[in-house]
Amino acid sequence: MADDILLSVRDLSVEFGSAQQPLRVLHDVSFDVARGRILGIVGESGSGKSMTAKSVMGMLPEGGRVTGGDISLAGRSLVGLPERELRRLRGHDLAMVFQDPQAALNPVKTVGWQIEEALTVHGMSARDARARALELLRQVGIPDPESRIDEYPHQFSGGMRQRVVIAIALANSAPLIIADEPTTALDVTIQAQVLRLLVELRARLGVTVIMITHDMGVVAELCDDVIVMYGGRVVERGAVADIFDAPQHPYTRALLRSMPQIGGDRLSRLPAIPGATPDLSHLPPGCAFHPRCALAEEVCRRTVPALSPIPERPQSEAACHVAQREGRLPPEPAERGEVDAAAGRSFGRAPILQLEDLRVDFGSRRRLLRREPPFYAVDGVSLEVFPGETVGLVGESGCGKTTVSRAVVGVNPLSGGRILVDGRDVTAFDDAAAAHVRKTVQYVFQDPYASLNPRLTIRQILSEALEQRGLPAAEREAECQRLMEMVGLDRGYLGRYPRAFSGGQRQRIGIARALAVEPRVLICDEPVSALDVSIQAQVINILADLRDRLGLALLFIAHDLAVVRHLSDRVAVMYLGRIVEEGPAEEIYARPRHPYTAALMSSTPRPRPDPGAMGRKTVLGGDPPDPRNPPSGCRFRTRCPIGPLVHPERRICIETDPALAGDGRHRAACHFSGEAARLAEETKT
């Protein structure tokens, strides 16, 4: 690896809890970061990646302590350094960027104050600090810093706040910056902005970055080196290129393969990783991954593999008995036959679900003086779903996709438009209509932890649903068991309470509940976004299977284009309460006709190492405007890469609101829909 090492972590072990029964969260973690490089630390929840960062900062939560190993920054050991020494280092020699920009800034202090604080506590004079703060704001691309420096965090958008947080990290030009999931809380387009900023800064200031993330895509696009963590251990370590090319640890490989790829083949079954991410308090013996590993052998169950170079690929190290013995990671035992579901899937002719010019308004609450005008969270959305078909609904948070879906099942009251379910107008949503909707349309929720009542057993939860279907009590037990098997859960679990299940399993139960009433349409609202990457595939597969087996129609809502693309036959893209593009998945992903779609796609990080990809991306500037007062004309024009921003002469975008147009099946709402495709092309290699 590179010669001069800035940060070196050796056999770091961290424990929590009492000395009697300590909870070990890090096991002999070792890695180096060379100057000027970006190290990615990937892992799922509970893998210990954040804990690693915190121990480097010397900011372990209460009760946490380093019980072994060493951390040395530029040759200076940080472990056991007195607090005041550490304090001098923090912010000066190592800086940190936090996950949630909303929470990371003190709401009652101006951003300027907060940046200056970082400087003054390290001995800079107030005047210099202010000057420096302005400079920093400029550096992180905050427009008009002079006036914004005295504003408060709540006056900044999410992306802007994250820039401020980064500015604080840069303040004392610390050689090492630790970024803990810096983009997880942000939307794709904003994420792209921030990632690009990091790349630029790195290029400009040569800062060294430790990037902690769960997103292989981010790693692939941003990092030079990567360590993969699992169950508090480093399981694989090496250069990004090598690892993505030929992962040497079964976990890494499985993880990469189980991710639906925006470029990959659609509709094929994903090779899912069985089981759930381990809970640090109950790590399996031996290799923590063995219960989920297809290659697991006896030795894996007994002894913990050491992290050491793989004979045939010395540049990367992996902690796997098998790989080390075999010299390289052997291929997995043959996958279960990959059925190409696309074949033999036929859609009904009459739409089962039909939305016409749907409008849902929020706000409009009485105030003392004036009644504030309603604003449309959903503003004239039309959509059709045919039996057996899967329609993906994509968009960033706040674009109104969830509102649409909930309106369909009558949770959000309509303020305009029509809903037809199986040809029958249910807009009124009177009892009869409701009943009709109930048994035709069901819903799968996003958060598997919130969607099951903790006080009811699975049996109770399912029978409640069956009761609605009108199944006599006697038959319910049998049906419950059938449902459990349908979603691949042991019938023996029926008596348990939700808390006994992992996220993936809960999501399955959620699906089973939805299916209990034998609906014909299933609305899935971000069903996998709350799940660990390694679990998502399980759920996606189950949805696919059930869809095909029961001929369900799916309305699949997600922000992750890859996932949507994987499942959908048709895709609709929403922006600011409108559908901006709609059409067959293939076409849209191949030749988007709306710049927003194009931008979304190019913003989505791909888990394929691609140096310089950042440079070619079309990254949208700014933030989505406030839906309360959407821009005139085309709602997207304020961020559009081909709109008036770059082509001032294109007044039309400002003046007239483009309608969905195009040949029958693929339509987009853009005056210059032709150029979008080209935009997308540029992004591709």
Place this chain on the structure above:
Amino acid sequence: MLHFLAKRLPSVALMLVVTAVIAFLLPRLGGGDPAQVVAGSDATAEQVQAIREQMGLDRPLPVQFAEWVGQVATGDLGTSLISNRPVAQLIGARLGSTLELAVTATALMIVMGLGLGILAGITRKGAPRALLDGAISVLLATPPHVTGLILILIFGITWRLMPITGEVSVFDDPVRGFSYLIMPAFALALPQAAMIARLVDARMAQVRQEEFVDLAVAKGVPPRRILLSHVLRNSLGTAVIATGIRIGEILAGAVVIEAIFARQGLGMLAVTSISSRDYEVVQIIVLFAVVIAVLVHFASEILLAALDPRIRLDG
């Protein structure tokens, strides 16, 4: 800011109206017929009727209410039917005593409340923590009158350090004045102080969990500074609001405390007026108590808004 005030105003107004109505109705609810009271026990029905008309009691209630509000608003607080003295005079005579008590108690409350709260807020673990927690919980659970009686038993009876009843104005004789004031004031302040302390403590604990505190640590900000400009600064609002509400409670608590310590304050006046059915007095005292409580609370909310840029600037 203005928007915020506009939002709060209706509830304040509502509160005032309701109070006015209740206060207005009090004599009619409890007192029977005021005219009868004026006329006296051996008056004939005619006399009573005459007086009723003269007092305008024969007109519809809304009219009387409007008139009454008008009078009160213009500072005419009416006349006690029992002692034939203007209510304003009766109240004026007692105001001083209660003010002395309330002001002292409030000062004590704020000092002790914030003191205890911050102390608890910065001692996170160990025996001192447990001690503080215990102390706060106990004080919290004991209302002013019980605290007062206990104080009397300890300092008044067992040790005879303090005079237990009576009063002297601090302005006439500061030393003796305070010797009379100290116990009731403490009794009033302690539980409220504990309440504030508990809230401040909880809030501080909450703020400590915020990510911006971590960020501050990551900046290398020294603990004391973190405490002051991050933790405390963000806990201030809670303290302010808490205090605002508590002041109202202090006023109410004064009723019992004055009775226990035999202080000739408004509380005592209220009590004696009730037992002597002097509702014209009671109604005004009730009105004042609530109005003051509401206004103080409102004021504290304004202060809170001023402290929090999110409200100050928009919202």
Place this chain on the structure above:
Amino acid sequence: MSANDTHPHHPAGRRPRISAGTARYLGAFRTPRGMIGGGLLLVMLLAALLAPVIFPGGVDMQTRENFQPPSLIHPFGTDEYGRDIFVRCIYALRISLSLVLVAVPLAMALGILMGLSGAVSRRLGEVCQRIFDIILGFPSLVLGICIVVAIGAGWLALAITILVFSLPQFGRLARGALLTEQTREYVLAAQVLGVPKRKVMTRHILPNTLDPLLVQASLSMIAGIFAEAALSIVGLGIQPPTPSLGTLLNVGIRYVYAQPMYTAGPIIMLLLLALAFNLIADALNAAVLNAKRT
């Protein structure tokens, strides 16, 4: 799926709890706090109930020995009429306990109704909230005074005062729970399944509101007991000769020099009651938290 793919969890996860909640509330009384608190309360309840049996002399047994210091026969000594203060304290418990045991549950029921009314009609819910705001706007004792004036001092007035007082706490808790629960996805899920509103209420929302309410209940009991004392001390509560902790203090404080126990006795009772209910509240709270932690 095999067992290894569920988190190996706390046993609680394994065995179903009987009718969610109830078991754990009972469990609260198996903790030391719960035992002490519950036991204390039980003893006082029994003493109050059986007072006439235990002290056949009755509450008004006057003798020539007034202001006797505490002794074995008279644990709290005797009052101005030579009556045993301890006996009167025990009898006083009847008032205090009867008050809160009647008023607080009523308040709780009413509070839940008003708090959840928002689910039926938003406007109704709003109105209830306003009412709560107004009640809370009144400094506690002032409200009591108004009620006493309106319906005359006595048990009823006190009961109503306590009821009105504790109403908002319950109402707001219920309301709060409702608001959080309503947006819970499992409630939406039930809705989407077409589970009738009433069922959603009773099965999904109500149980989850219960936890905080029960804790609040025991706290309101304390508040109520102290409220009685407060109003009676100033002579606006129970009227003598009926002994209540407040009326005892009302007279006792006058004789505080001659008979300190006349004041100390009722206070000891007050504090014991407070202690009992506090411990119970703590125990319940702990139990609830335990159940929440997954």
Place this chain on the structure above:
Amino acid sequence: MRNRERTGIQGLSRRSLLKSGAGLAGLMAAAPGALWAQETPQEGGTLRIAMTADIQPQAILAGRGGNDAFRHNVFDTLTVLDGESGQPKGMLATDWSSSEDGLTFTVQIRDDVTFHSGRPLTADDVVFTLEQMKVPENASQMRPLVEQWTSIEATGEHEVTITSDSPVAPRVFDVFQLAVIVDQETFAGLQDGSEIIGTGPFRFEEWVPGASVRMVANEDYWGEGPYLDAVELNVINDPTAMANAIRGQVDVVLNLTPRDQIMFTGDPSVEVFEGAGGTFYPLGIDVNAAPFDNKALRQAIGYAIDRERIIDQVFDGAGETADVWWRTNEPGSTDEINNHYSYDPDRARELIAEAGAEGADVPMQVIGFGAVPAVYEIVQNNLRDVGLNPVGQVLETAAFDQGQTAGELGPVFMQIHGLQGFSAATLVDALPALRPNNPSKFDPPEYRQLKDALQAAQDEEAYAAALGELAEFMLDEAFSHVLVKTTPLHLKTPQVHGLEFYNVGYLQLGQAWLG
């Protein structure tokens, strides 16, 4: 003239030594002389007095609690009953004489007296005053006596002659005690207190109803003094608060609630002392209401009540048990009479059985004033003891008085009366409980005759005989049990000297001064 040996203040304080608390013992021991010794008075200062009840100028000719500290300072009477001896003492009257048969009574009046208005006092004013005593609106308890007089005439510039067909003296002195001489020109002003003109040592200055009265020294007072510049009467309704006022707010507190004196135990800055006059706490019974129309039951109630305990526990010993309304040493009083109803529950039970009234309800109306409710506590307990079932109701003063004047107090009632210190002959017609049309509805001819006999008695043994007979009759009929007579407790600071209490408890400040 009968000698009215009256235990004056020393006497009282002697008793207080025995009875009321270490506090008194302490202060008596501290400086017995300092309290009353007539050192050379100092001029000046304002004396601040706290009292429970407000003044009632419209009833200045009646004995009303509120007027105790007021009437003899703005007004004068012809004679007063001396607090020390109980003997009549000349004030505006220089001399008086009775005819042989006692039916004619002549009184000489000072010629050097002027009203505060400056107008000199003449016999006409005296006649006017005495005539006013007859007017019902003025509510004088002495009205019955004055009405018995056949004529009141000014037989000279400064002489008034009273004639009657029953002996005028000695009861006339009781009348005089109440008859403060008013100014006929401004008498109307007394009704609303707008104009209050008298001849007393202080002139009325200001009255804030329900709160305070201010009087200033009358420079050209005919008699000795006044030494004070002004007197301030403060009304404080709450007894404890009033007692506490002595700590800085006032110099004298009148009619302290006995239980409050404990607060001043060992406080050298406050002196507790007993005043003259006092209060009756009678328990009346309607002799027409069944089952109380049965004499046995009425007597039973008499025996059932433990008067000693009332004195000890309610009044801290500041008073005496009583069966008769007059002093225990009035001629004709015997121990048998004085202690007729000594506490005897068994006897009570027998009588109740005899009356067949076991477990009978005893509906009682109790005046919610002063210590009466406290007395009731013991009474109801005693009655329950002997197997009756008291059902008490405490009424507010106003409501109770209404019932009392209307004679509608129900079967059993507990009242409170002043006028202690007047002669028996006077009391029997003056006290609401005893007078004709009393709430007990007890007025048989025999009762009237016995009263007349008493009032006609001109010499000691006749008086004694008559009184004895009357007493035995009343006790036997048991229509109103006196229960207890209490002596008022007052507070003063050591700086206050020369307070003078008349026999009936009225306070005169002519010689009072602040040291």
